[in-house]
Amino acid sequence: MQFKNRLFWSLIAAGGLVVLLGLFAAHLMEEHGHIITGMNNQIVWGLPHVFAIFMIVAASGVLNVASIGSVFGKAVYKARAPLSGLLSIALLAGGLTVLMLDLGRPDRVMVAATNYNPTSVFAWNVLLYSGLFGLVSVYLWTMMEQRMNPWSRPAGLAVFVWRFILTTGTGLIFAFLVARQAYGSALLPPMFIVISFAWGLAVFHVAQSAIYAWSGKEHAPDIVKRMGNLLGIFVMAALYFVAAYHLTNLYFAHQSGFERFILIDGGLYPRLFWWGYGLLGNLLPLVLIFHPSLGKTRSVVAASLLVILGGFALLYVFVIGGQAYPLSIFPGYAASSSFGDGQIAQYSPSLPEFLLGFGGLGIAFLITTASVRVLDFMPHDKPHIAD
Amino acid sequence: MKAFLFILLLAATPSWAAGSIVPKLDIGKGGQCVEDPQWMRKNHMHLLIRQRDETVRKGIRDGKYSLKNCIECHASLRDDSVIGRDDSFCQGCHRYEAVKIDCFECHSGKRKSAWAQSK
Amino acid sequence: MSNINVQRRQFLKTSVGLAAVAVAPGMLLFEAAHGQSAAVSSKVRWGMLIDTANCTDGCNDCVAACNKGNGLAGGLNSGGLSPTDSQWMRKVELKDMRGGRTLSLPMMCQHCEHPPCVDVCPTGASFKRADGIVLVDRHRCIGCRYCMMACPYKARSFVHEPLHDQNPDVPRGKGTVESCTMCVQRIDRGQQPACAEACPNKAILFGNLNDPESEIARRIRTVASVQVRADLGLNTAIRYQGL
Numbered sequence: 118m119q120f121k122n123r124l125f126w127s128l129i130a131a132g133g134l135v136v137l138l139g140l141f142a143a144h145l146m147e148e149h150g151h152i153i154t155g156m157n158n159q160i161v162w163g164l165p166h167v168f169a170i171f172m173i174v175a176a177s178g179v180l181n182v183a184s185i186g187s188v189f190g191k192a193v194y195k196a197r198a199p200l201s202g203l204l205s206i207a208l209l210a211g212g213l214t215v216l217m218l219d220l221g222r223p224d225r226v227m228v229a230a231t232n233y234n235p236t237s238v239f240a241w242n243v244l245l246y247s248g249l250f251g252l253v254s255v256y257l258w259t260m261m262e263q264r265m266n267p268w269s270r271p272a273g274l275a276v277f278v279w280r281f282i283l284t285t286g287t288g289l290i291f292a293f294l295v296a297r298q299a300y301g302s303a304l305l306p307p308m309f310i311v312i313s314f315a316w317g318l319a320v321f322h323v324a325q326s327a328i329y330a331w332s333g334k335e336h337a338p339d340i341v342k343r344m345g346n347l348l349g350i351f352v353m354a355a356l357y358f359v360a361a362y363h364l365t366n367l368y369f370a371h372q373s374g375f376e377r378f379i380l381i382d383g384g385l386y387p388r389l390f391w392w393g394y395g396l397l398g399n400l401l402p403l404v405l406i407f408h409p410s411l412g413k414t415r416s417v418v419a420a421s422l423l424v425i426l427g428g429f430a431l432l433y434v435f436v437i438g439g440q441a442y443p444l445s446i447f448p449g450y451a452a453s454s455s456f457g458d459g460q461i462a463q464y465s466p467s468l469p470e471f472l473l474g475f476g477g478l479g480i481a482f483l484i485t486t487a488s489v490r491v492l493d494f495m496p497h498d499k500p501h502i503a504d
Numbered sequence: 505m506k507a508f509l510f511i512l513l514l515a516a517t518p519s520w521a522a523g524s525i526v527p528k529l530d531i532g533k534g535g536q537c538v539e540d541p542q543w544m545r546k547n548h549m550h551l552l553i554r555q556r557d558e559t560v561r562k563g564i565r566d567g568k569y570s571l572k573n574c575i576e577c578h579a580s581l582r583d584d585s586v587i588g589r590d591d592s593f594c595q596g597c598h599r600y601e602a603v604k605i606d607c608f609e610c611h612s613g614k615r616k617s618a619w620a621q622s623k
Numbered sequence: 624m625s626n627i628n629v630q631r632r633q634f635l636k637t638s639v640g641l642a643a644v645a646v647a648p649g650m651l652l653f654e655a656a657h658g659q660s661a662a663v664s665s666k667v668r669w670g671m672l673i674d675t676a677n678c679t680d681g682c683n684d685c686v687a688a689c690n691k692g693n694g695l696a697g698g699l700n701s702g703g704l705s706p707t708d709s710q711w712m713r714k715v716e717l718k719d720m721r722g723g724r725t726l727s728l729p730m731m732c733q734h735c736e737h738p739p740c741v742d743v744c745p746t747g748a749s750f751k752r753a754d755g756i757v758l759v760d761r762h763r764c765i766g767c768r769y770c771m772m773a774c775p776y777k778a779r780s781f782v783h784e785p786l787h788d789q790n791p792d793v794p795r796g797k798g799t800v801e802s803c804t805m806c807v808q809r810i811d812r813g814q815q816p817a818c819a820e821a822c823p824n825k826a827i828l829f830g831n832l833n834d835p836e837s838e839i840a841r842r843i844r845t846v847a848s849v850q851v852r853a854d855l856g857l858n859t860a861i862r863y864q865g866l
Contacts, residue, residue, distance in 0.1 A: 158771070449721065
């Protein structure tokens with residue numbers, strides 16, 4: 118891919134700066150402890166986790182493009198499989214870096230590698246993530262090395278299966294939290310899988326059109342339109358799962374307090390849910406994609422950006438709103454204590470958390486930008502595709 | 505891992521054997537150590553790690569290789585601590601060998617009797 | 624071919640021998656270190672019975688004793704507790720939403736038989752001792768806080784700041800998770816947990832649930848007691864009377 122030299126280096130410099138700021142934030146957190154973040158003993162997972170989960174879920178979903186090409190044999194998607202694999206590795210690297218640097222003792226990651234608790238979903242995920250790195254790398258190799266091409270279909274199939282298991286694992290992190298009202302639902306793993314389709318494809322659209330624009334190439338509008346329609350379908354499917362999750366909660370009497378908090382009177386959380394996720398993340402993108410007078414390249418990219426924004430809003434509500442609502446330790450009693458029993462927990466993210474999160478995005482950006490320049494990841498569309 | 509590096513460092517540094525430029529340490533009360541001092545210099549970390557797992561996981565508290573035992577004898581008689589000064593028993597040597605000590609992020613470096621009095 | 628095989632065998636023998644020589648001193652030391660003392664046994668299961676009728680509203684003596692014994696600041700240095708301060712034990716005031724009855728009780732790690740924190744911990748830092756005490760091995764804790772997400776009792780705290788001047792008997796430090804240890808350092812010396820000793824009304828009865836002759840086992844046989852969130856089936860070691 119031919120960027121103009123100056124543009125390429127300024128992109129690398131900008132991405133590098135963001136990454137450096139993120140690392141600096143992690144250093145501050147390491148030195149002072151988590152006291153400099155907004156997290157506390159009630160909200161134990163904060164903004165870094167919102168960024169990390171978004172990137173990890175999108176890393177799995179972005180592989181959808183490759184799967185449709187390799188597993189289902191669609192030529193338009195097959196041409197995009199290398200870029201999809203690259204984005205997956207980049208996003209996974211970014212997300213995992215954020216997750217790791219947010220640990221209380223990031224210097225001890227070796228402990229996590231050498232002590233393995235087989236009952237922990239976190240520990241399973243360590244295997245799932247490293248497995249995905251490995252499989253996607255092999256898959257990219259089978260596609261880019263001509264002698265390996267015959268293997269690219271089985272490799273694609275393996276990736277296809279693996280990422281399903283991986284996103285199931287991500288969903289299970291929350292699904293296994295039996296005592297928390299917001300989590301502990303068997304609906305979460307499939308919900309995360311479908312959501313990953315939407316977020317992954319949205320990230321793909323944004324990355325693809327940015328790289329096209331930077332290299333001065335024109336993107337075939339009919340292909341964008343087709344892939345835009347697919348994004349619309351994924352967005353609706355994700356919305357269905359989110360609705361089903363909240364509706365089942367509404368049906369259980371003991372969950373109605375929590376749903377009331379998230380959907381109506383929880384202050385920031387309902388606002389983020391309805392305006393951020395509902396309007397920006399669903400309604401507007403769907404209009405942009407399906408309105409007869411829209412649906413062109415520019416509106417598909419805008420829709421994708423909105424889907425990403427809506428994704429962050431949904432995750433903020435899910436991760437932080439889910440912890441803010443008090444745990445029901447004594448059902449039937451109104452509780453109060455010095456440790457936040459019976460009270461809504463307060464959380465306001467601090468600057469280091471933002472920097473760390475954006476640092477993770479910066480890592481994904483750097484990996485992608487540098488890779489598309491040195492290797493041939495971009496699609497080569499044959500004219501007149503008919504499938 | 506750290507322990508391994510430490511051994512490598514020791515192996516690569518003949519200065520101990522030659523007794524040339526070794527740090528001067530405030531060894532506290534000193535006296536008869538649980539093992540030969542030269543051997544302890546090389547192996548104390550293994551003893552400590554073994555003892556710590558026995559204590560934390562199985563509740564065995566009377567082992568003689570405990571960190572508290574080390575501190576009891578070797579804390580300085582001036583400030584009752586094995587860390588904090590350049591010639592402190594733990595810190596002095598670890599600084600000389602450039603090996604980070606993780607113990608005292610959580611463990612007190614003070615002799616227990618002194619800690620209790622200061623409270 | 625056979626020559627190679629012989630050579631290889633010879634090589635393997637030598638390496639195994641060398642490995643044995645390298646390991647042996649360590650093993651000997653291990654034996655020596657073992658000495659006479661015995662590990663805690665699963666014949667014992669430590670537990671507590673808390674009588675809420677004797678727990679006075681507004682009394683904080685157990686929490687104060689816990690903080691003092693374990694070296695927690697308890698908000699004393701900073702003028703009041705902040706949401707980032709560790710609280711191993713807290714007093715919870717309850718009001719029955721139907722009848723309006725009020726009661727007060729101490730809340731801490733319930734030392735479950737099937738602890739969710741142990742299940743979710745990726746490194747095995749959260750563990751249950753043979754005698755039922757649930758602990759965090761801070762040497763292994765990487766500070767991921769998944770256990771805090773999983774605990775149904777909000778019993779755990781994360782150390783948000785560097786600490787100094789810890790109790791030599793109770794090591795704790797920045798970046799790791801901690802919770803009530805049932806004063807394991809005292810139990811191993813044959814003493815009671817600090818809270819049980821400090822309670823002016825003797826509302827906290829500590830003892831061995833597995834010994835049918837112990838006072839706690841007798842009381843649990845004769846009076847009605849409940850486990851908090853018994854519906855989760857975790858079989859906690861802390862029981863409450865009058866809840």
